[in-house]
Amino acid sequence: MPEVRWGAFSGKGIKTINQDCHAVTVPDFSRLQRRGVIAAVADGISSSQVSQYASELAINEFVRDYLMTANVWSPARAAELVLRTINTRLYIKSQLSPYRENPDKGYVCTFSAVLLYGDKAILLHCGDSRIYHVRQHQAELCTEDHRQQGEGGHHYLSNALGIKPELNVDISARDILPGDIFVVMTDGIAETLSVEDWLAVLQQADTDLTKGCEQVANMALDFGCTDNLTIAAVNVTAINKPVPVTYGSAGYLPFIQSPITASSVIDEWCVEKQLSTTDRSSVYLARHNHTNEQVVLKVPAVSMQDNSGFLDEMIKEEWVAKRVAHPQLLAGVSETFSRSCFYIVLAYSAGVSLRQWRDDNGAPDLMLLRDWATQLSGALTALHRQGILHQDIRPENVLVGDNNTLTLIDYGAASFCGHNFLMASEQLFIPGDLLFAAPEYFVGLWPDERAEQFSLAVLLYYLLSGEYPYDASVAKKTSYSGLLKLRYISLNQRNVSVPAWLDATIKRACHPQANKRYESLSEFVYDLHHPNPAYGRTLPLMERHPVRAWQGISGILAIMVIVLLVLLFDIT
Numbered sequence: 001m002p003e004v005r006w007g008a009f010s011g012k013g014i015k016t017i018n019q020d021c022h023a024v025t026v027p028d029f030s031r032l033q034r035r036g037v038i039a040a041v042a043d044g045i046s047s048s049q050v051s052q053y054a055s056e057l058a059i060n061e062f063v064r065d066y067l068m069t070a071n072v073w074s075p076a077r078a079a080e081l082v083l084r085t086i087n088t089r090l091y092i093k094s095q096l097s098p099y100r101e102n103p104d105k106g107y108v109c110t111f112s113a114v115l116l117y118g119d120k121a122i123l124l125h126c127g128d129s130r131i132y133h134v135r136q137h138q139a140e141l142c143t144e145d146h147r148q149q150g151e152g153g154h155h156y157l158s159n160a161l162g163i164k165p166e167l168n169v170d171i172s173a174r175d176i177l178p179g180d181i182f183v184v185m186t187d188g189i190a191e192t193l194s195v196e197d198w199l200a201v202l203q204q205a206d207t208d209l210t211k212g213c214e215q216v217a218n219m220a221l222d223f224g225c226t227d228n229l230t231i232a233a234v235n236v237t238a239i240n241k242p243v244p245v246t247y248g249s250a251g252y253l254p255f256i257q258s259p260i261t262a263s264s265v266i267d268e269w270c271v272e273k274q275l276s277t278t279d280r281s282s283v284y285l286a287r288h289n290h291t292n293e294q295v296v297l298k299v300p301a302v303s304m305q306d307n308s309g310f311l312d313e314m315i316k317e318e319w320v321a322k323r324v325a326h327p328q329l330l331a332g333v334s335e336t337f338s339r340s341c342f343y344i345v346l347a348y349s350a351g352v353s354l355r356q357w358r359d360d361n362g363a364p365d366l367m368l369l370r371d372w373a374t375q376l377s378g379a380l381t382a383l384h385r386q387g388i389l390h391q392d393i394r395p396e397n398v399l400v401g402d403n404n405t406l407t408l409i410d411y412g413a414a415s416f417c418g419h420n421f422l423m424a425s426e427q428l429f430i431p432g433d434l435l436f437a438a439p440e441y442f443v444g445l446w447p448d449e450r451a452e453q454f455s456l457a458v459l460l461y462y463l464l465s466g467e468y469p470y471d472a473s474v475a476k477k478t479s480y481s482g483l484l485k486l487r488y489i490s491l492n493q494r495n496v497s498v499p500a501w502l503d504a505t506i507k508r509a510c511h512p513q514a515n516k517r518y519e520s521l522s523e524f525v526y527d528l529h530h531p532n533p534a535y536g537r538t539l540p541l542m543e544r545h546p547v548r549a550w551q552g553i554s555g556i557l558a559i560m561v562i563v564l565l566v567l568l569f570d571i572t
Contacts, residue, residue: 002116002176002239004037007209008232009217013188013225019044019109020186020230021055023063034071034335035078036117038063039234043129043186045157046227047104050097054090055109058161061086062113070318070335072342075117076171077251079124081312081421083111083161083169089387089417090162092446108162111169112143114182119239121182125170127160130190133174134181137203139195143170145187180236185216188227192220202233209233245340253342255305260284268337269297269345280304281314285348288337294348295333311342312421313412318344320411324386328379330409349407354463355395363464366498370528372406373460377521379408380456384449387417391447392432393455395462418446434475435468439483439512442475450514453521457509460528465494469510483512502528504535 004026012018025038042058044051062082069078094106110127123131128145146159146168159168181202189198198216205212217229247253256266260282264271269286275296276283281304284297298317304310321332331347352360364372376398383390392413399407413420413431420431430441436458438451461469469488477483488510491503505527511517518524527535 001118002037003237004116004234005207005209005237006037006039006232006234007205007211007213008039008230009210009213010230011217011221011228013217013221013227013229015046015226015228017052018228019046019052019055020188020228021052021059021109022184022230022232023059024232024234025063025067027067035067035069035075036115037234038066038113038115039182039184039232040111040113040124041129041184041186041230041232042112042161043110043127043188043228043230045104045108045110045160048099048106048108050099050105050107051109054093054107054162057090057107058086058109058111061089062111065319065323066115068319068322070315070322070344071245071339072253072315072318072344073312074247074251075115076122076173077247079113079115079122080169080171083124083126084167085416085419087161087167088165088419091165092418094162103163106162108157108160110146110157110160110186112184114184114234116176116182116234116236119176121174121176121180123170123172123174126168128157128187130185130187132183132185132195134183134199134202135177135179137199139183139199141195142172142174176236176239178236178238181233182236183231183233185231186228188225188229189216189220189231191227192223192225197223198231209235250308252311253339255302255342256299260299265289266297266341266343267339269295271297280310293333296346296348298344298346300342309421314344316414316416316421317411318346320383320388320414321346324382324388326379326382328375328406328408329382330407330411349399349401349409351399351401351407353396354398354400354406354459357400358395358463358466363466363496366502368404369460369463370525371404372463373456373528374525375406376408376456376459377525379406380449380452381521383414384452389415389447389449389452391415391437391451393452393459394433394436395459396433398459435472437474438514439474439477439486440514442477443480443483445480445514448514449521450517453517453524454510454514456521457506457524461491461506461510464498465491465496467494469507470512474512477512486512499531501531501535505532 006024008022008024010020010022020043022041040059042055044055065082066079090107094100099105110129112129112131113124114131115122123142125143128147131142132139133142147155148158149155201215202212213231213233216231220229260271262271262273268289270289272285272287274284280301282299286297287294300314318332321330330349333345333347392410397410399409430437436455438454440447440451458469470486473486488507491498509517509524
């Protein structure tokens with residue numbers, strides 16, 4: 001791993017605010033071994049009044065999320081996928097803002113970064129900031145400005161974070177040597193100073209790179225720069241022995257070639273037994289050789305090893321588990337172990353699936369149902385606060401443990417800030433089980449937390465009745481007008497004896513139109529515990545017992561026909 005010294009400076013210059021943001025991060029030893037040193041800058045576009053929020057979000061979330069990624073991904077692939085999730089988040093923020101018709105006013109920023117890992121430098125670039133590689137007093141420009149010429153000879157930014165739903169990011173790698181310096185700067189400095197000017201200042205600063213960066217920025221200001229000023233420099237002082245980790249050309253660790261059986265040893269894990277297997281993956285219970293910690297190892301099936309989208313989704317499960325901590329969420333495992341091949345590691349949670357529990361025990365009583373709804377609502381809220389939608393809420397993905405404690409598992413379909421690794425832009429993406437998925441997915445609307453409310457309500461309905469509130473009709477609707485034709489089937493029609501207000505609460509939570517559901521999961525859970533006065537009335541007979549209602553109507557009509565016939569014969 002490289003040893004470095006570094007410096008950085010950012011200032012607003014003559015502008016009223018600084019729309020740039022930067023970070024230089026040298027992680028602790030374990031993360032340094034896995035992910036290396038980060039130097040990144042982002043420049044919010046000057047035509048936008050909110051781009052400073054975009055640049056700050058891009059830098060802070062990139063550093064945090066990149067360092068949390070599992071080393072099953074190579075540094076380059078991990079960084080690219082993190083950037084794509086950030087791009088989606090910024091794009092959605094613009095689309096949900098008053099600036100959706102004008103990207104030049106939205107949440108848009110450039111992004112350029114250097115990752116020093118082992119004896120390599122990985123360069124990431126989108127926009128018009130610049131990265132230079134200095135070796136033996138010679139500076140080489142490593143990036144191209146993403147600009148296009150428009151009318152009147154003016155140039156405009158053609159690529160940046162948040163400007164389009166799909167991100168194009170330049171990624172390259174370079175060998176590094178002791179003495180190399182990587183300099184990342186925004187266009188304010190790059191377009192004001194010549195390479196010779198700023199390089200001379202940094203060389204005079206010698207080991208005090210922070211002072212040197214500040215002097216470069218001040219020089220650009222003296223030379224008439226009218227933009228914000230940001231520069232970061234990282235000097236490689238030594239390169240220790242690289243970690244012997246080999247990644248394939250696709251950016252993954254090598255796949256396990258030999259069959260896995262009980263007592264197989266994978267790195268530091270001893271396999272105890274196989275928990276499940278499908279045509280997509282196999283899951284094993286394993287124990288650490290030294291700590292005796294029990295975990296779950298998940299390995300892709302041979303048939304899926306060429307499916308990069310599926311592999312990314314699998315690795316994402318470990319990423320989500322590390323990002324969010326909650327008693328009702330499947331936890332991650334601290335990556336203090338060495339990993340040489342492709343598998344993911346998750347905490348082991350004992351229990352049976354909610355579907356198996358219902359098959360064995362029947363419908364839960366209302367007190368238990370409400371307790372479970374509260375537990376799952378808390379787990380989902382913890383995910384939502386991190387910008388994550390689970391997107392696969394169904395009985396198989398909920399484990400029932402001791403004392404009826406629930407654990408929500410399987411993050412394979414989860415989205416990060418609206419980004420799905422498997423989603424193709426030209427296809428409609430419908431994650432999870434179709435019987436539990438919200439109607440938004442089927443008609444092409446953008447899902448949010450209310451889609452999870454729908455799935456949770458359907459799950460509660462299923463636990464009570466063993467059926468679904470719209471049967472299989474939701475998956476058959478492909479237009480918004482089709483949603484309006486969906487009709488909720490009351491639990492009373494399923495011969496389930498529940499209070500009318502509880503049935504109405506579930507009905508509202510799984511309404512076909514998202515804007516007619518509860519504003520939040522907490523409001524939904526509150527109404528499950530406290531009868532809402534608006535739902536206090538008894539349901540009409542037609543909704544409670546439609547068969548009896550129609551039988552009654554038919555009986556009345558039959559009597560009327562008989563009376564009319566009698567009157568007719570009397571007249572004749």
